[in-house]
Amino acid sequence: MDNISRNVEEETNLSQTANVYFDSEDVHACIVTCGGLCPGVNTVIREIVCGLHHMYGVNEVLGIEGGYSGFYSRNTIPLTPKDVNDIHKRGGTILGTSQGEGGNDTGKIVDSIQDRGINQVYILGGDGTQRGASVIFEEIRRRGLKVSVVGIPESVDNDIPVIDKSLGFDTAVEEAQRAINAAHVEAESTENGIGVVKLMGRFSGFIAMYATLASRDVDCCLIPESPFYLEGPCGLFEFIRKRLTENGHMVIVIAEGAGQELISESLSAMNKQDSAGNKLLQDVGLWLSQKIKDHFAESKKMAITLKYIDPTYMVRAVPSIASDNVYCTLLAQSAVHGAMAGYTGFTVGVVNGRHSYIPFYRINEGEKKVVITDRMWARLLSSTNQPSFLNPKGTQLTKP
Ligand SMILES: Nc1ncnc2c1ncn2[C@@H]1O[C@H](COP(=O)(O)OP(=O)(O)O)[C@@H](O)[C@H]1O
Numbered sequence: 001m002d003n004i005s006r007n008v009e010e011e012t013n014l015s016q017t018a019n020v021y022f023d024s025e026d027v028h029a030c031i032v033t034c035g036g037l038c039p040g041v042n043t044v045i046r047e048i049v050c051g052l053h054h055m056y057g058v059n060e061v062l063g064i065e066g067g068y069s070g071f072y073s074r075n076t077i078p079l080t081p082k083d084v085n086d087i088h089k090r091g092g093t094i095l096g097t098s099q100g101e102g103g104n105d106t107g108k109i110v111d112s113i114q115d116r117g118i119n120q121v122y123i124l125g126g127d128g129t130q131r132g133a134s135v136i137f138e139e140i141r142r143r144g145l146k147v148s149v150v151g152i153p154e155s156v157d158n159d160i161p162v163i164d165k166s167l168g169f170d171t172a173v174e175e176a177q178r179a180i181n182a183a184h185v186e187a188e189s190t191e192n193g194i195g196v197v198k199l200m201g202r203f204s205g206f207i208a209m210y211a212t213l214a215s216r217d218v219d220c221c222l223i224p225e226s227p228f229y230l231e232g233p234c235g236l237f238e239f240i241r242k243r244l245t246e247n248g249h250m251v252i253v254i255a256e257g258a259g260q261e262l263i264s265e266s267l268s269a270m271n272k273q274d275s276a277g278n279k280l281l282q283d284v285g286l287w288l289s290q291k292i293k294d295h296f297a298e299s300k301k302m303a304i305t306l307k308y309i310d311p312t313y314m315v316r317a318v319p320s321i322a323s324d325n326v327y328c329t330l331l332a333q334s335a336v337h338g339a340m341a342g343y344t345g346f347t348v349g350v351v352n353g354r355h356s357y358i359p360f361y362r363i364n365e366g367e368k369k370v371v372i373t374d375r376m377w378a379r380l381l382s383s384t385n386q387p388s389f390l391n392p393k394g395t396q397l398t399k400p
């Protein structure tokens, strides 16, 4: 117990009340994956199973299939170290997920936990999943059950607050390079070639920003946090014209949530949501590509060739790279140590470089977005030398 206590103490700077100390033979754990697909999820599943087994001698770990509703609508599957030995080499989740679904019955989920004698619940997923975990935790507490509920945050968008970085994010940025490289090759092979790449990022442009900074082939990065406009001397069309005149080709990276306000009027699905309450977006990549083509066709001053690449699902479907595998392993071990020490109602994550236990009520506060007044966005602007779009439409660009 000394070792366990020390681990928790070292890793905790946001602690949550302990409810019970577990003996290995009494542990009946389960794992459920509920969020959007993200590289590294299988690695976490593997390390929870192996961590519980190797470090604590726990033999009973169940997989809940199909996300939260799987607790009451599916059979469970046993997970042993042998079963999960190779799964980190695969993308996706071996348990299936329920991103975008809503209407889960918390009462039935907790009934299932109680009926099956489960006393440790490991929940992987993004911001929606962590909110769901908090609701389950509250119901478990209301019933006075000795069950640890632990969240492991994963979102390819890196939009989970408090933590430094979501697992799988580095892999997503790495994979995005392949699409950007392809767009660059296509663009530079034709006169006035433009490559447009759409990347994920519903409300936050982290993948687009980091992929742009990593690549150096991107001329313009557009994200939801930084509104842009098309017309006028400081608009996107004029910037494209200048960049093509200077270089003969260019690459534009656009996050899926960018520019939604520009396309909102004409498109009817703007205010639609999926069953989990997430806003359904229009394909801004297709829209922007068509707008650029129409603009240059109408102006007749410059003939362009535009290639549009949408690698979004490829980016999140790949297995995690080495650095993410290490990160996933540390998060999974941290989750296991916390649960075994009797902590509950927390999400594991790295905060200011330290592995921490973050109470659900903290992780579920607010949203994480790119702050365009921060240094990172300023670094991107100086790397691409693109307009900031902060100038009013009619005014000329000024030198900094
Ligand atoms: N506010 C909420 N309260 C309870 N459960 C939620 C809530 N939001 C989402 N969920 C559950 O979490 C699952 C995953 O959420 P979703 O937003 O689709 O993905 P992500 O976890 O990647 O953000 C949903 O299918 C839903 O069952």
Ligand SMILES: O=P(O)(O)OC[C@H]1O[C@](O)(COP(=O)(O)O)[C@@H](O)[C@@H]1O
Pocket: 035, 036, 037, 099, 100, 126, 127, 128, 154, 155, 156, 157, 158, 159, 200, 201, 202, 256, 316
């Ligand atoms: O098309 P789907 O499966 O609904 O998922 C798309 C969404 O999943 C994401 O990749 C990740 O979303 P989460 O942060 O909610 O996990 C978003 O960028 C994207 O809009």
